[in-house]
Amino acid sequence: MSGPVAVVAxxxxxxxxxxxxLLHEDGVxxxxxxxxxxxxxxxxxxxxxxxxxxxxxVLDVNEPEAWVRLFxxxxxxxxxxxxxxxxxxxxxxxxxAGMSVGDWARTVAINLSGVVYGLAALAPRIQGRPLPVxxxxxxxxxxxxxxxxxxxxxRRAALAIADRxxxxxxxxxxxxxxxxxxxxxxxxxxxxxxxxxxxxDPRRAPAGSHAPEVGDS
Numbered sequence: 305m306s307g308p309v310a311v312v313a314x315x316x317x318x319x320x321x322x323x324x325x326l327l328h329e330d331g332v333x334x335x336x337x338x339x340x341x342x343x344x345x346x347x348x349x350x351x352x353x354x355x356x357x358x359x360x361x362v363l364d365v366n367e368p369e370a371w372v373r374l375f376x377x378x379x380x381x382x383x384x385x386x387x388x389x390x391x392x393x394x395x396x397x398x399x400x401a402g403m404s405v406g407d408w409a410r411t412v413a414i415n416l417s418g419v420v421y422g423l424a425a426l427a428p429r430i431q432g433r434p435l436p437v438x439x440x441x442x443x444x445x446x447x448x449x450x451x452x453x454x455x456x457x458x459r460r461a462a463l464a465i466a467d468r469x470x471x472x473x474x475x476x477x478x479x480x481x482x483x484x485x486x487x488x489x490x491x492x493x494x495x496x497x498x499x500x501x502x503x504x505d506p507r508r509a510p511a512g513s514h515a516p517e518v519g520d521s
Contacts, residue, residue, distance in 0.1 A: 307330070307331040307332045307333050308332055308333070308386040308387060309332070309333045309334075309335065309357075309378060309382050309383050309384065309385050309386055309387070310327050310332045310333070310334055310335070310385070310386070310387035310388070310389065311335045311337065311374065311375075311378060311385050311387070311388050311389070312324045312327070312334060312335070312336050312337065312389045312391065313337045313338070313363060313365050313388075313389065313390045313391060313392050313418070313422060314337075314338060314365070314389075314390060314391035314392030314393060315336035315337060315338050315344060315347050315360075315391065316338040316340055316343035316344050316346070316347050317338075317391045317392065317393060319391050319493060320338070320347075320389065320391030320392070321347050321350075322493050323389050323391060323440070323493060324336055324347060324351070324389075325350070325351070326493065326494055326498075327387065327389075328351050328358065330498070332387065333357035333358075333382055333383075334351070334357065334358045334359065335359045335360070335361060335374075335378050335382065335385075336348055336358065336359070336360045336361075337360070337361050337362065337363035337374065338362065338363065338392070339362065339363065339364050339365075339392070340362075341362050344360050344362065345360065348360045357382060359378075359381070359382065361374060361377065365390065365392045365414060365417075365418030365419075365421065365422065366413045366414060366417055366418050366421070367421070368421040368424065368425065371421050371422050371424070371425035371426075372425045374425070375425055375426060375429055379429065384429070384430070384433065384435060385426060385429070385430075385437070386435055386436065386437055386438065387437070387438045387440075388422060388423075388426060388437070388438070388439050388440070389439075389440040390418060390419045390422055390440070390441050390462075391440075392414055392415075392418055393414060393415055393455065393459075394410050394411055394413075394414040394415060394455075395411070395454075395455040396408070396410070396411055396454055396455070397454075399453075400453050400454060403454060407454070408454060411454045411455060411458050412458050415455055415458035415459050415462060416458040416459070416461050416462050419441055419462035419465065419466065420462070420465055423439070423465065423466060423469050427469070427473065430473070430478050431473065431476050431478065432476055433478070435478070436478075436480075437478060437480045438480070438499075439466050439469075439470070439480055440496065441459060441462050441463050441466060466480075
């Protein structure tokens with residue numbers, strides 16, 4: 305396989321698809337995952353044949369053991385993971401008062417717990433392994449957008465956890481760059497993907513650093 309290895313969860317979502325395409329153009333070997341096998345196959349076919357590896361695997365981000373099995377499989381077949389993108393999302397809309405308990409539970413399960421489970425499965429595999437790692441979460445809105453309240457809350461919590469995770473692993477010499485792509489600004493995708501790839505160069509960022517989302521001060 306050529307280049308670093310990236311796992312893209314939710315690769316069939318609009319942003320996940322674009323992230324995967326740009327990573328592929330940058331020479332990154334991809335493991336594309338999604339809960340929908342048919343949509344996943346379409347995205348993989350779009351990657352074409354450019355000499356870089358593209359593999360697919362069905363994944364429910366809300367199953368902790370599925371994440372563990374995924375990383376075991378990727379390491380055995382392609383090598384250590386250096387980029388993890390979680391673009392899986394569920395957005396019930398901006399309303400909070402009229403939201404069902406089921407919609408809230410699903411929002412948290414996919415947009416927050418799915419991120420946490422991915423990080424939890426990856427952490428023991430990179431501790432003591434001084435390789436740079438880029439973490440990207442996607443699809444949460446900024447508060448000032450005035451939209452997608454529940455999704456915004458879950459994604460902000462996910463980013464905060466990823467940021468804390470980066471700081472804790474810095475003591476082990478692991479360099480993590482966590483960044484966030486707001487759905488309200490799809491034009492930010494190319495720049496943040498480039499940032500994630502560039503962050504793998506140890507000269508570019510210190511251990512435990514956090515690449516801010518677009519719109520952060």
